[in-house]
Amino acid sequence: MDTGDIDRRPAKVLLDVRGLHVAYGKAEVVRDVSFDVRAGEFVVILGRNGAGKSTILHAISALIPKRAGTVTFDGRDLTAATPRETVQAGIVQVLEGHRVFHTLSVEDNLLIGTYAKAPRGDPTKLERIYALFPELAQRRSQMASRLSGGQQQILAVAQGVIGDPRLLVLDEPSGGLAPIVIDRILEVAAALCAEGLAILLVEQLVEKALRHAHWGYLVETGRIAVSAPAERLRDGELVRRVYLGGHAA
Ligand SMILES: Nc1ncnc2c1ncn2[C@@H]1O[C@H](COP(=O)(O)OP(=O)(O)O)[C@@H](O)[C@H]1O
Numbered sequence: 073m074d075t076g077d078i079d080r081r082p083a084k085v086l087l088d089v090r091g092l093h094v095a096y097g098k099a100e101v102v103r104d105v106s107f108d109v110r111a112g113e114f115v116v117i118l119g120r121n122g123a124g125k126s127t128i129l130h131a132i133s134a135l136i137p138k139r140a141g142t143v144t145f146d147g148r149d150l151t152a153a154t155p156r157e158t159v160q161a162g163i164v165q166v167l168e169g170h171r172v173f174h175t176l177s178v179e180d181n182l183l184i185g186t187y188a189k190a191p192r193g194d195p196t197k198l199e200r201i202y203a204l205f206p207e208l209a210q211r212r213s214q215m216a217s218r219l220s221g222g223q224q225q226i227l228a229v230a231q232g233v234i235g236d237p238r239l240l241v242l243d244e245p246s247g248g249l250a251p252i253v254i255d256r257i258l259e260v261a262a263a264l265c266a267e268g269l270a271i272l273l274v275e276q277l278v279e280k281a282l283r284h285a286h287w288g289y290l291v292e293t294g295r296i297a298v299s300a301p302a303e304r305l306r307d308g309e310l311v312r313r314v315y316l317g318g319h320a321a
């Protein structure tokens with residue numbers, strides 16, 4: 073059967089997660105999750121609050137232990153890697169809730185984002201970041217605590233981008249902020265993706281997330297319930313199924 077162009081994905085698998093199980097004590101919250109992100113793709117993981125999305129991301133970034141399963145990145149086995157090794161391999165995760173260092177300036181927050189690769193930070197990378205995020209360039213010497221919540225979130229994303237990831241992982245960048253902030257972040261993510269950076273996004277604002285994504289996974293109580301081209305998910309039927317009783321838009 074001809075399923076059309078939208079079903080086609082790049083052949084090269086960048087991130088490959090197989091049979092992932094994660095538990096907090098006795099509570100298994102991620103059950104046999106397998107999915108991948110292909111080279112150059114913008115992939116979104118959708119699912120209701122508490123479905124296990126952040127847990128999946130944290131297991132990939134080695135921030136919590138895996139009970140079972142494997143994580144492979146560009147052919148390299150990262151199943152037993154440390155968080156630092158994961159970052160050095162090119163997976164950079166921006167955590168939920170715009171965490172930046174409040175007592176440091178915008179610029180020092182950015183320089184910290186480069187430490188994983190170069191021991192003393194790399195100021196040459198700053199100009200590229202300021203070009204991508206002019207709102208930060210204007211405030212480079214301001215204390216991060218003086219930024220709005222939206223600006224702090226943009227700073228948190230910029231801190232991830234300056235680390236030169238090959239896969240940028242964003243966990244709910246909307247985080248209760250103004251719609252214009254999430255639009256900015258998703259636009260920058262899409263622009264970086266167009267330059268070849270792969271994106272793995274978890275987001276509650278389904279419509280916005282699907283607007284930029286190529287591929288989507290729906291997680292339902294710790295399992296992948298649907299894997300489909302983002303275009304197919306945009307029609308809403310599959311998304312409604314998973315969010316039944318929740319908010320699909
Ligand atoms: N540190 C933790 N200890 C115990 N349970 C947790 C912890 N973090 C998350 N959970 C539980 O695991 C489930 C999945 O959480 P999470 O991955 O944060 O979901 P999502 O990101 O999809 O909202 C939820 O039931 C949540 O209450």
Ligand SMILES: [Mg+2]
Pocket residue numbers: 125126127168243244
């Ligand atoms: Mg979460």
